[in-house]
Amino acid sequence: MMTINETQDELIEDFSFYQDWMEKYEYIIQLGKELPLIKEEYKQDQFIIKGCQSKVWLYPELKEGKLYFTADSDAVITKGLVSLMVKVLSGHTPKEIVDTDLYFIDNIGLKEHLSPTRANGLLSMVKQMKLYAIALYAKHN
């Protein structure tokens, strides 16, 4: 299992092959297809991330001290962005997730998606993932 930063570095390297935005987005869409999907029964309001123009469902699960995420979105670019986040954060301890600095977003040229007013809510996504981690960390300590 790679550390969070190793995964971030790997993604930065992957994205460096794509100079053209079109290829970059095609890759994001491709990543969306690799997203571990949330179970249909969890596609409820309580697992929807607010602040997205498209719908995003995110479900956290703690297994042997590590936090795993499953998710889905009705928009494919958003789904790709969720997939990126899940790839980086899923499978790590809540503490690691809380403490992590997500520098890869800026590095791969997706910073525009992090603006608080951006309709895809990548920022809300990151916040929600960290919130789950904080809540679970508090519960187990």
Place this chain on the structure above:
Amino acid sequence: MLKNFDINKVRADFPILRKQVNGKPLIYLDNGATTQKPTKVIDAIVSYYSDMNSNIHRGVHYLSQISTDAFEVTRRKVQTFINAEYEHEIIITNGTTHSINLVANCYGKAFVHAGDEIIISAMEHHSNIVPWQMLCEEKDAKLKVIPMDERGVLDMEAYKDLLSDRTKIVSITYVSNALGTINPIKEIIRLAHERNVPVLVDAAQAIQHLKIDVQELDVDFLTFSGHKMYGPTGVGVLYGKQKWLNAMPPYQGGGDMIKDVTFEKTTYNELPLKFEAGTPNIEAGICLANAIDYIEEIGLDQIKAYEDELLNYATTRLAEVEGIKFIGTSAQKSSVISFVIEGVHPYDVGVILDKLGIAVRTGHHCAQPVMDQFHIPGTVRASLAMYNTKDEVDSLVEGVKRAVNMLK
């Protein structure tokens, strides 16, 4: 193409249209949200701050007098532009939302009581829903909604049935921002007046496309915003018939709206200042006149004819896209094209178009009930203005096709 309409000359008047976005020439198709500004308006804004900046309606000094005069020129220009009977029927607000809230509050305070009814339509912008809902909640009144069909056309028979002795006001959009439908407001007003019910027309999406004559329409209140008609942001208009404006209490208290203030009692100013509390957005107020001048120089007849041609062209071309479904197919339409594509989320299409330098709006367009009726999360909306071209429409069609290829 039109004889007296020189598209190249019009485009040259809008400096932002020369901009590149994501390495591509900007194609701005989000005019329903806001329009770009011609040099004439931009220069006037600079000139206001360089030559006359001062507070209005109070100073004795030179600058205050010239800026007050300029502000009042706008009022007269608006009066002529919409053919109001009196200058004092023009209230300068900070936009359509402000104008509608003003009427909902002040007309509501004076005339709406428990058990009364207010009629709006199924295609309203949130700005023409929420103020009335708030009023209904406060007064224990009821909100009634005129339904529309699958084309986005209002059901006029249902409207006739909704009108009753309990109806206190009808508030309706002239042109739907999400669908483009042009409503038969003259008939809507006539039917309401048969029962002595006043009508507010939200003209935010109409004023830049259609010639409006408030006396001919016999409309009681008309609202619109400067920024959607090639003018500055932060200024709007409330036209109201004098008899209603006089019968309504003031909206906000403060400077400008008073005649005399003592701690025992304040007497209010006359129209229009009674409704203009506080320092307005002076620069925007003054420069709205330049936007009106610009529209009149081109001519609304020319603008409408050109935009209609563009709308037809865009509708025909976009129909080529596989799986496209237009939302809003009324025979009476303004230059708004809302659409969804089978199997593709509107948001994704918007992101790809943005990368191609094409600005459209995606989402519910502040009209969630409209989206609910069509059972869709939102649409992609291209809204056209007088400076758009068939070439730009071609780029949009190519962009949409490219997006669909990527996304499906």
